[in-house]
Amino acid sequence: MVADGSLYSFLIDNGRHVPDFQFARNGLVPNITRVNRELDPGAHPVAVYNWYHTPNSDLLVEDHPGRTVTPLDWLNAGYDPAKPAALAKQL
Numbered sequence: 001m002v003a004d005g006s007l008y009s010f011l012i013d014n015g016r017h018v019p020d021f022q023f024a025r026n027g028l029v030p031n032i033t034r035v036n037r038e039l040d041p042g043a044h045p046v047a048v049y050n051w052y053h054t055p056n057s058d059l060l061v062e063d064h065p066g067r068t069v070t071p072l073d074w075l076n077a078g079y080d081p082a083k084p085a086a087l088a089k090q091l
Contacts, residue, residue: 006033010045019045021052021072029072031081038088051091058087 001007002016007028009018022032039048055068061077069077071084 001033005037005039005041008036008039008048010048017045019049021049024076029075030078031075032072034081035071035075035085035088038085039091043091047091051088056084056087059083 002009002018007018008022009016011017022029022036024030052072053070055070056074057068059069059071059074059079061067061069061079071087074084075081
């Protein structure tokens, strides 16, 4: 999964690190692999972390007008991963 980019990881001092925000209680966050594949492999780890944890104005919760959520919350709620996947390309 690391090799194909579906599990986000980065290197520090020749050691590979896999951020735990990608994991839920029973495995991976739903559809996070689809979003991770769209991330630029050269993106800074802090930028990726912040992107996943910052509310995004393009991720509006339909049943709560005006409420935006983070990409991570969006995925955990089971919403369509196409939106955050498209946004990940811009990071």
